Structures are given as structure tokens and as C-alpha cells.
Amino acid sequence: MTQISAPLDPQILNPARRSPKKKKFGISDRVLAIGTPVLLLLIWEAFVHIGAIDARFFPAPSSIFMRMGELIASGELWMHMWASIQRLFYGFWLGLVPAIILGVLMGLSRPIRSALSPLVSGTYPIPKSALLPLILLIFGLGEMSKIVMVAIGVFYPVVLNTMSGVVQVAPIYYDVSKNYGASKWKVFKTVAIPGAMPSIMTGIELGAGLGLILIAIAEMMGAEEGLGFMIWNAWQLFSVETMYVGIFIIAVMGYVMALFLAEVAKWVMPWKR
Template sequence: MTALHTGPRTEDTPSPPPAPARRSRTAWLGSDRFLAIATPALILVLWEVLARAGVIDTRFFPAPTAIVGRAVEMLGSGELLEHTWISVRRLLIAVVIGGVPALLLGLAMGLSRKLRAALDPIIAATYPVPKSAIFPLFLLVFGLGEASKIAVVAVGVFYPIAVNTVAGVREIAPIYHDVGTNFGARRWQVFRTIALPGALPLILTGFNLAFGMALMLLVVAEMLGAKSGLGFLIWNSWQTFQVENMYVGLVVISLLGFLFALLVKLAERLLVPWRGTDERADPRERR
């Protein structure tokens, strides 16, 4: 016996899921990567429009297209590549000279209470001194050659790496040191297998800060006592009122800072794989 229906029969028809292409497009538009690209692009477009409309004075704020055109000309002549390579070479030498001793000293201070007690006051007293203020002293000691510029940048690199390395070692849980002691680990083994890996996150943070400090000090040093490099390019462009050349130098410095930050992040992914990134740390940020 079949059941009688008193009304028209209706069936629940679920709505079709959104197409994969639409979902991926929506996710891309709401992603951090899209925002990181869209925001600078919007600023550049607005800058270009205001410059072409005559709202801003192009003598001081030339249009982005004019800056790009001048950069292409300087690349073709080799001038920009020469200044950039000279600055990068000075920067890398200074980072090695100032960073390696800072890393080793920071690890030693983190492990040794007596060494930390002896050197902490000296670092705390000299850290706030502006490194650009002591550049005239380096000029007196090392002269106008490469040594003075590399020395002031190396000193600026030393402090953030040393301070962050000490903090990184001291944040290691004491149980790891106890385990090493119980298994008879020697001081070098503790140094290599406990202190260095445990402090790596803060060490890389120190290198990230050091690269930014190094770029700032290098530009100041090249402005005051050099005949080549990006700092000299900016200073010479200002003296001759070549504003577009000056902006080209500023843009290259910004790109170098961005590149060094990316390299530090890549090193962090390779050397500290156990450390969660911001995206993994808080899932709510993905929404």
C-alpha cells in the first residue's frame, strides 16, 4: 500500500559548490602575498597619476616611469651596476668582519656567566653610541680608503648580532644543558650541539637587523668619504641636482634591503625548520 501525498513533492537540492577556479581566485585576492604586491603597486600608480596631473612637483618627486627610464639608462651604461657592486662588496666584507666575532663572542657570553658579567657593561655602554658619529675617528685612524668605511659598518653589524646571540643562548631551557652535562659533553660539544642550534632563531633575527644597520651606515660612509658606491651616487646626484639619479640609488638600496631580508628568511627555513612561521602559528590569520 503506497502512501498518499497531500501536496506537491519537493526534494532538497543542495546548491552546487563553487568552482575551483573561483575559490582559488578568491583565496589569492585575500592572501597576504596579494596584499604585499597590491599595496606598493597602488602607491606607485597614485604617484604616477599625481605627477602626470601636475599635483606634485616633478622636480622633487619625478614620476616612477621617469625613474625607471633613468635606471635603464644607468644599467645600459654600466654606472649603476658598478656602484651597486662596490657597495655590496663593502657590505659583505663588513658583515663577515663584524658578524663572525659577534657570533662567537655572543655564544661564549651566553654560556659563561663570568664572561657575561665582565663584558655586559661595556656592550651596554657602547651600544647606544651612534656609529655614524664615530666615523670621523675611523677616518683619522684608517684614512680615506676602504678600511674606514668597512670598519664603521663592521662595528654597526657587531652589536645586534652579539646582543641577539647572547639572548638566544640564555633563552635555551636549562634542561638541555643538564642533559649535555649528564652525558659528559665537552664544552665544544655543548657549544656546537646545544648553544648554537638553540640560539639560531635569535641569531638570524640579529643578522636581519644587522643587514639593515649595515646598509644605513654604508650609505652614510660613502656619502662622507667615498668616490664610488650607492651612497656616493645619491650624494653626487643631490649636489648636481640629478633628482632621478638620486631616486634610482634610493630604490636600489631598498631592493638590497628586501633581498637580504629574503635571504635571512630562507636561511631560517633551512637552518631552523622546527620553528613555526607566523602563518602556521596562528591559523586565524589565514581567514
């Protein structure tokens, strides 16, 4: 007796036919990502015009963007942005490199983890902004104090996530590498780092966001340029629109950093695509 099989779904035979559906979802995601902030700004604008909120404390977005245009035209905004970006860049690498090295060593070595884990876990809950007076006392009011603040903010999330990621790598991978005579550097490069990379990237994203917060706080004290200084100076002069411009630019920088790190994650973790 011949068996008659059910006809196969054309979508299974030709997966490319499903691509328009995926593309549709991608477009809707972009529309939501752009449309939601725009809708909130329009509602804010409408509430200001009907008098539902106090324009002295919540100026209309149109006036905020007009003020932004003035700051861009005068070059003042670019000056403050560039100062903050430079400090953020140097502080990011100053905190990132030792955090990854120390996190991997703590994950691979039980004695190192037992010795250093209490110190890291014990000092992590200390509010980083509370350390600013001490950092200013040690490093002065110059650039180094701002860079160190960013480095501290980046260090803790990265070292803790890196250690956790290395510890969670299945022991069989370490056993196989040892059986094949891999050196410690090979184990470090080909087993520990790739296995912990998802946790490392999570720590980097958290650290970059915290670094951006701390650079704004650090620039409010003892700085003459930077987005934090611009916000603080605007508060002293009660230039509310300028305050909102600084806050908006910091939010945009945070979003751009998140997009950039997402692309970096795709590059360093091709198996996750």
C-alpha cells in the same frame, strides 16, 4: 546498546583537501606584496601629472625608471652596486663571526657576561654615523673604513641577540649535556647554538639592515663609487631622478636580503618550518 558516532569531517580524514585554501591565501599574499608598491607608484605618478606634488622634488616614477634605464645602459649603476655589495659582504662577515662567538661566550659564562655586558650595552646606543669621523681618522679614506662601518652595524645586534638567546635556553638542556659528559665544544655546538638560533637570526636580520644603512652613509664621505656616493653626487648636481634611483636600489637590496635570510633561517632551523 550500540553507540552511533557522528560522521567524521571529510577534511579531517583527508587533510590534502584543505590545501587549495592555503594556496589561495599564499597567492593573495603575493598579490598584496607586489600590488601595494605598484599601486603607490601609480598614485604617485597620477599626483605628479595633476600637479598635486612638486615634480622638482618628487619626480614621476616613470622618469625615475627612465633614468635608471640610462644608468644601467651606461654601466654606471652596476659599478656603484657592485662596490656597495662588496663592502657589505666583507663587513657583514667581519662583524658577524666575532659577534656570534662573543655572544655565545657571554651567554654561557656568567663572569664573561658580567665583565663585557656593560661595555657592549654602554657603547651600543652611540650613533654609528657619529663614529664615522673617528673611523676615517684611524683607517683612512680607503675601503677598510667602509667595511669597518658595516662590521660595527652588524656586530651589536648580533652579539646582543645571541647572548640573550643563549641565556634563555632552558638550564635542563645544559644539565643533560653535562650529565652525558659532553665537552664544552659539544655544548657550544649542539645546545647553545641551536637553542639560540632564532635570536641569532633575528640579530642577523637587524644587523644586515643596519649595515646597509651605514654603508650608504660611509660612501657619502671619502668614496668615489658606491650607491651612497651616487646619491650624494646626484644631490650636489641636483639630479633628483638619480637620487631616487639610488634610494630605490638600496630598498630593493634590503628586500632581497630579507628574503634570502628568511630562506637561510628555514635551512638552519628545520624544526621551525
